[in-house]
Amino acid sequence: MSNALVPMNANEARTGDHGELIQLVSFSLDNEEYGVDVLKVREIIRMPSITRVPNTPHYVEGVINLRGKVIPIINMRRRFGLIEVEYDKQTRIMVMDVEGELMGFIVDAVSEVIRISSSEIQPSPAVVTSGIDQECIAGVINQAERLLVLLDLQKMFSQDERQLFGSL
Amino acid sequence: MPIDCEDQELLEGFLAETTELLEKLDDDLIALEKASDDPELMNRIFRSIHTVKGASSFLGFDLLVRVTHKTEDVLNRLRKGELQLTPEIMDVVLEATDLVKTLVADIKAGEIVDREIDETINKLIPLLTEQPAAPAAPAQPAADAPAPAAPEAPPAASETTAPPQAEDKPAPEAPPVAAMPPAAPRPAPEAAKKPAPPKGAEKGGDDLSDNTTVRVDVKRLDDLMNQVGELVLERNRMIQLNQDLQGGTSDHILFSEEFGKLAKRMSFVTSELQMQVLKMRMIPVEKVFKKFPRIVRSLARDLGKEVDLQIFGEETELDRSVVDEIGDPLIHLIRNAMDHGLETPDERMAAGKPRTGTLVLAAVHEGNSIIISIKDDGRGIDTERVGRKAIEKGLITEDQLAAMSQREMFDLIFLPGFSTKDKASDLSGRGVGMDVVKTNIKKLNGLIEIKSEKGMGSEFILRLPLTLAIIQSLLVEVEGEIYSIPLASVLETLRVDQREFHVIGGQEVLKLRDMVLPLVRLEQVFNVRRCHEQDNFCYIVVIGSADKRVGLVVTRLVGQQEVAIKSLGKYLANVTGIAGSTILGDGRVALIVDPVGMVDGGEGASGGR
Numbered sequence: 001m002s003n004a005l006v007p008m009n010a011n012e013a014r015t016g017d018h019g020e021l022i023q024l025v026s027f028s029l030d031n032e033e034y035g036v037d038v039l040k041v042r043e044i045i046r047m048p049s050i051t052r053v054p055n056t057p058h059y060v061e062g063v064i065n066l067r068g069k070v071i072p073i074i075n076m077r078r079r080f081g082l083i084e085v086e087y088d089k090q091t092r093i094m095v096m097d098v099e100g101e102l103m104g105f106i107v108d109a110v111s112e113v114i115r116i117s118s119s120e121i122q123p124s125p126a127v128v129t130s131g132i133d134q135e136c137i138a139g140v141i142n143q144a145e146r147l148l149v150l151l152d153l154q155k156m157f158s159q160d161e162r163q164l165f166g167s168l
Numbered sequence: 169m170p171i172d173c174e175d176q177e178l179l180e181g182f183l184a185e186t187t188e189l190l191e192k193l194d195d196d197l198i199a200l201e202k203a204s205d206d207p208e209l210m211n212r213i214f215r216s217i218h219t220v221k222g223a224s225s226f227l228g229f230d231l232l233v234r235v236t237h238k239t240e241d242v243l244n245r246l247r248k249g250e251l252q253l254t255p256e257i258m259d260v261v262l263e264a265t266d267l268v269k270t271l272v273a274d275i276k277a278g279e280i281v282d283r284e285i286d287e288t289i290n291k292l293i294p295l296l297t298e299q300p301a302a303p304a305a306p307a308q309p310a311a312d313a314p315a316p317a318a319p320e321a322p323p324a325a326s327e328t329t330a331p332p333q334a335e336d337k338p339a340p341e342a343p344p345v346a347a348m349p350p351a352a353p354r355p356a357p358e359a360a361k362k363p364a365p366p367k368g369a370e371k372g373g374d375d376l377s378d379n380t381t382v383r384v385d386v387k388r389l390d391d392l393m394n395q396v397g398e399l400v401l402e403r404n405r406m407i408q409l410n411q412d413l414q415g416g417t418s419d420h421i422l423f424s425e426e427f428g429k430l431a432k433r434m435s436f437v438t439s440e441l442q443m444q445v446l447k448m449r450m451i452p453v454e455k456v457f458k459k460f461p462r463i464v465r466s467l468a469r470d471l472g473k474e475v476d477l478q479i480f481g482e483e484t485e486l487d488r489s490v491v492d493e494i495g496d497p498l499i500h501l502i503r504n505a506m507d508h509g510l511e512t513p514d515e516r517m518a519a520g521k522p523r524t525g526t527l528v529l530a531a532v533h534e535g536n537s538i539i540i541s542i543k544d545d546g547r548g549i550d551t552e553r554v555g556r557k558a559i560e561k562g563l564i565t566e567d568q569l570a571a572m573s574q575r576e577m578f579d580l581i582f583l584p585g586f587s588t589k590d591k592a593s594d595l596s597g598r599g600v601g602m603d604v605v606k607t608n609i610k611k612l613n614g615l616i617e618i619k620s621e622k623g624m625g626s627e628f629i630l631r632l633p634l635t636l637a638i639i640q641s642l643l644v645e646v647e648g649e650i651y652s653i654p655l656a657s658v659l660e661t662l663r664v665d666q667r668e669f670h671v672i673g674g675q676e677v678l679k680l681r682d683m684v685l686p687l688v689r690l691e692q693v694f695n696v697r698r699c700h701e702q703d704n705f706c707y708i709v710v711i712g713s714a715d716k717r718v719g720l721v722v723t724r725l726v727g728q729q730e731v732a733i734k735s736l737g738k739y740l741a742n743v744t745g746i747a748g749s750t751i752l753g754d755g756r757v758a759l760i761v762d763p764v765g766m767v768d769g770g771e772g773a774s775g776g777r
Contacts (some may be wrong), residue, residue: 051757053736054694055744063736063749065757070734070749101737122354 008063019119026114027107030082035114035141035148042095042102044110047087061106066095073104081154098153105153116141121150144150169733176313178459182223183276185495189216190269205595206255211584211603214243219496222503226463228514231285238292239264251295260291263597268494272368289554379753385446395441402434442638449489453531453540456495460502460529467506473515474524475506480751481531486538487632490612493634494540497608500529500601501542501628508588511545519623521545537656538632545625549618551577557588578618582606613747615764639733641750641760643726644709650758652731654752657763659710659724666704678708680717685719689764693745716767733760
């Protein structure tokens, strides 16, 4: 997170503290809003045709062809044990850099890039909404009327990988 | 003492290979300290040092052999769990590795310096005999010295490897010396006079860069340029056609006719281009083969055996990525044949064979693969003895052995830690060599087949793909999903009525001519949702790996296509039954079936029921 060092003006005046400015991409999943570091997001694409890969964890939707590169796609709803819905016009794949490898994550919708100060990030409360694994939550951002859950996908991934390798 | 080596090229090969191995060894050792219970890592470290030892022994670098041999012994004890890895042991091992590097640097500089190696060796020796707790004591006085050295080792390693590109002479010598305080007083003056023989060092630098650059015939390059020129013309034509259609100057009938022609020309030009590029990457297998006569000669001398080495097909060309990888496994196979296969002259006479044993090394093209065979007329593999040894070493159980076919017993020799020797010698007996063979061949998507007859000799047949990037494949449809099967492992395809299937012990089989073919339903292996109406007729793709055959049941055959292999990435690297993926003409991704996994998996499934 600390690499998004952009001087902060307006926000600083309002919040009155001196945290670093962080840019987040916010997306929604089952009516909750989440954010990930903008520097980790490579691109956001619409749903292409996905090729299923057999014998993988249930939340691996398959692989897609991203301009000649084959990348795995993770269904975030399934990953977090949320109710599955049909893909619609808002459904997007966020292509992110996870430990040097590109991966796609299916989310309900991608809304905007927001700027917050790092001091606004609060540690997550003991019990958080829905079924999201505690480990992947880097914090919670409480901004005026909205609550944003900050995710650390790298963490979710290393845990998955451990499981995957453990089963081999 | 100047280096006395008949073949300069052989020496350069050795230096390049050893430098690369040592480079990796450092990383691995450091990683091992963090994860000392990782058997894969341990085996890899062991293999590297074993290969360095083997290579230096046939070139006659005695100092190097002595150090690596002892290091290997210590690592072997660690691997077997007889010794617990402590920082003190790691210090000593790292020190030994640094010493090896210094010795290799000496060789690279073209001058063998009589260095003091006993001090390091003396530190290694106690580790060979004493129990885990004890070595701390004898190592203690020494440990004081290497302790500060240990943290320096990794930077030293990166520096020793970096300079060959920079061709910066004095720098590479200094770091290993600095990392070895015990030896410091001696090498210091040497380090000072190092700049004197720059010739040898520059050669070393070139040698390394050789691994990453290709020498290409100018004519081939010109041809390539021509092809690219044609491709550009065709692209312009395509743009023109599109503009005409958009602008209304061309109707659909004319367009489709013109476009059809264009597609044909494009396909022609691209396949030509592909051939050209492929050709540039091809080098004759001679590059690897030519170092064998020397190895065989010196091995024969050491073992007191008489061997006639015959080499065939050394002009056979294959992809350089493959050539780089097959050197190690071939050396191990040759050693194996010399040490275990061929008998001594007296034994041969007694068995009624000519005194001189024959070792045949042959390479030949077959379709899209290359076949390399190493054949000896020695005593052959004694499956009984192999089985007994495997049980002794605790690699398999009696029950497992009883259920094994002859071929599976042959496969036992590839298990890590397997050896028929009771005592490890300079040459063999640690159970590493064949493991190296298997690992490397597997990495190349190759197959190993063993033919052996007791008393008559054995033959190891390696079947390797010509190139690793593009393969011929058979596209099949399984209930609406497209999969690609490497054509190299497809033996035949047939259309059959499902009523002809039989069930033996829960396993579906098909009687095909005079053999019973086990069937694997791809839709079950891959959990495909059934979408078609049950049709009695289906297609069977018979695939084979080594001498096993399996029939894959598919819905439909789509066709044959040349496909570029794309990796599925780190995350999905180990999916059962899938070897990779490729992109089809319509931009969708198709998965490539792993034939080896299918054949083994199919058998495992039938055995389990």
